[in-house]
Amino acid sequence: MAEEIDLQEQDDRELFEHYRFEADKGQALLRLDKFLMNRVENTSRNRIQNAIDAQTVFVNGNLVKASYKIKPFDVVTLVLAEPPRDTEVYPEDIPLDIRYEDDDLLIVNKQAGMVVHPGYNNYTGTLVNALSFHFSKLPTLPGNIGRPGLVHRIDKDTSGLLVIAKTEWAMTVLAKQFYDHTINRKYTALVWGDVLEDGTVTGYIGRSLKDRRVMDVYEEPEKGKWAVTHYRVIERFGYVTLVECSLETGRTHQIRAHMKSIGHPLFSDELYGGKKILKGTTFTKYKQFVANCFQIMPRQALHAQHLGFMHPRTKQMVDFDVSLPSDFQGVIDKWRSYSSMPEQ
Incomplete structure (x- = not known):
């Protein structure tokens, strides 16, 4: 049962709202800590539970326990003693490439x-x-x-x-x-499955109703922003394909969401379902091979390889390219070698 401590009574503590989430009308009953895990990026369940124990999480203005079941239209807020620091920048001596x-x-x-x-x-x-x-x-x-x-x-x-x-x-x-979408941006991506032909993915990209960390592709304009991704095959390895993706728009997680929507999630992309074996054999040797690839590249196989635009001062088109980093190239080399071997 929620403790009757209203936010209005906390003014003397100078609490500042950092997050505010309203449960959708179709929200199924879900523990508060699990609800927040789905919505707060770069956190852990332990950190969420610590915040609840520290009485910095409120539901409809009241303190609750981690086991509280979120229901439709509940308003969840995370408040802290210091104001949000999103606009503060602290210089750090970090090398830049x-x-x-x-x-x-x-x-x-x-x-x-x-x-x-x-x-x-x-x-x-x-x-x-x-x-x-x-x-x-x-x-x-x-x-x-x-x-x-x-x-x-x-x-x-x-x-x-x-x-x-x-x-x-x-x-x-x-x-x-x-x-104006006149910037030329090309990404190299390794995706699950055998991409049979070049193509274009379109749709309205917006937050998933089930997991706010993930973007979904919708047909309805009111659910997201229009997005267009063109892709072409660079090289096929049987169970995965190396593709080049060109963006007309620049939405959050655009390539990751678009490629998943057509059945080709990015290799090693845990958030979008790509960090498990989606194509291939059931042989132990193959499973170990994929596990080794995940170990080499524990992040999504996506690299912003080309950038072209009109230079602001010269008005001339300029183009820049950068080679694949070692983890990405290493995984490609392994797949190329594996796919060239006799049938596994």
């Missing part, structure tokens, strides 16, 4: 595992923290305070190229190109 730089912009090759900008549970060690150290002043887009230089992003465990604006002018021109 800069592939190009001039007075207006720089091209960075982001390593897998690096978060692009600070957010809840990721206040340090991000690309923005590194940029703030190496560059004393970078511009910020309206509504993106705390993300200096950024005009786009890629996921934490996706490697590859990002363009960073060094001036207000460059940021304005680059942001317009992203808005």
Whole structure:
């Protein structure tokens, strides 16, 4: 039973709301800790339970236990004594792999595992923290305070190229190109299954109703944002296929959600169901082979390999490419070798 301690009575503790979730009308009864696990990124069940025990989680304004069952339209809030720090940036001396730089912009090759900008549970060690150290002043887009230089992003465990604006002018021109979908972005991805032909995936991408960490593809416009991904086959390995994905739009987890929607989730993508054997044999040798691949590349097989755009100052088209990182190349080499062997 919820303890009758209303948020209004907590004013003297100066609590600040960090998260707020409202359960959908179709929400099945679900323990509070499991409900939050599905919605708060980069956390653990133990951390969620500690927050509940510390009385920083409220349901409909009341303190509850971890075993409380969430029902439709419940409002869950996570409050802490300090204000959210999403807009604070702390410079850190983190090495950057800069592939190009001039007075207006720089091209960075982001390593897998690096978060692009600070957010809840990721206040340090991000690309923005590194940029703030190496560059004393970078511009910020309206509504993106705390993300200096950024005009786009890629996921934490996706490697590859990002363009960073060094001036207000460059940021304005680059942001317009992203808005107009004139930026040329190509990703290399290893996906499950034998992709028979090149194609295009479309649909409205929005948050999953079952797991807020995941994006789903919908047919209804009101459920998400329109997204278009073109893909072409680079090389086939039987049970997996190496593809190139070109983006017309840049939605959250676009390639990951789109490829899963057509039955080809990214290899080793745990969040989208790709970190288990989806194609292949039942032989122990094959299972061990795939396990070894997962060990080499424990993150989704996605790399932002090409970036092309009109330079803000010269008005000339510029193109940048970066080779695959060692983990990705290592997995490709293993699959190429495996697929060339006699039938397993």
